[in-house]
Amino acid sequence: MNDYNVGNIFELYSGNETLSVEQQAMMDRIDAYVEANQFKQLEHYLQQTRGIEQMLIDHVMMDPTDNSRWDMLIGYELIDTIEDFARVNSFGLTAYTFHPNDPFYFALALYWTGWNDFVITDEHVALAESLIEQGPEEVSGLLCIALAKRDIDHFDYTYVQRAIERCRWAVEPYMRLGEHRLRAHPAEGKMLLQQGLDQVKYTWGFDQKGRWFNTGSQYFNPTTWRQDTIAELLGLSMDHEEYKKYERIINTK
Known part of the structure; x- marks a missing residue:
């Protein structure tokens, strides 16, 4: 409009x-x-x-x-x-001011940086650093990924490594770091990719037709929205086709 x-x-x-x-x-x-x-x-x-x-x-x-x-x-x-x-950025930050004990809102606001004119400030970084160390695992993982990609011209893989350390069950950091390491250190890269796939497999698992168990609603469900969002953004809801793609990369000689 x-x-x-x-x-x-x-x-x-x-x-x-x-x-x-x-x-x-x-x-x-x-x-x-x-x-x-x-x-x-x-x-x-x-x-x-x-x-x-x-x-x-x-x-x-x-x-x-x-x-x-x-x-x-x-x-x-x-x-x-x-x-x-843009409104996720704005509303997330405002929600956090009303709910300072619920840093998921802050993490979500920062995660979507880069899709609009929203800029992560030094104050945001300082708060994010504190929450990475003290907040819930899923918040730490989301904030690490947000800070890793805050500079559009440079992806900071040190934050991806921290995401693995702070939120070991998250899949996305393993896949990001694994793809990065494949270039210079293929064995290490494949090991990281396999660790990511293991998180997917042992967290959710497949049925006999290759579909995921317990992945939540594929449509917006207000009662499970947080869990569904965390699963999607941290890579737990990886689809079967993508899973098989990474398997092929790992198995390539």
């Missing part, structure tokens, strides 16, 4: 203290889809319905202390065909 701007959530908030009748009907329909486990229908509804984003913004600002409201809004911004990474 021509009038689109990233803004911050305070500027985008309508100022209403309660949802309008139309907005409440939207929320009721969302709740009904979730209650019925109809996540494909839910995602289609969120993608196609005008006014959903404004409703979710208003819903958050009516009670910004409610994590589930932020999860719904930020999860919406990451849905396929919507994917507004």
Whole structure:
């Protein structure tokens, strides 16, 4: 839209203290889809319905202390065909100010750097460094990857190594570092790739048709959104075709 701007959530908030009748009907329909486990229908509804984003913004600002409201809004911004990474940056940082004990929001905001004009500042780096050492494993892994790719012209593999050290079950760092080491040290590179594949295999496993077990909903599910996002960004939801591609690389003489 021509009038689109990233803004911050305070500027985008309508100022209403309660949802309008139309907005409440939207929320009721969302709740009904979730209650019925109809996540494909839910995602289609969120993608196609005008006014959903404004409703979710208003819903958050009516009670910004409610994590589930932020999860719904930020999860919406990451849905396929919507994917507004600028607002993920902005909303994630704001959510973290309301929930300083929940650094996942901060990690998610920094992870999507590079898709827009958002810049990681020295203050962000200092906070990220602290959280890498003290935060949950998945937050450490996401922040290491975010800092590794913050310079568009240089990928810092020292942070990828730290991601492996701080979040050993994450797959993505093994694959990134393995592909990098393949050039000069192929044996080491293949070993790292194999370690990454082992994490995928032994965390999820395959069924007899080569499909993953327990990979969560392929559509947006507000109740498992965090786990699904972590699995995707840290490489645990690698598809079978990609898995076999890396196996071929490892087995190449």
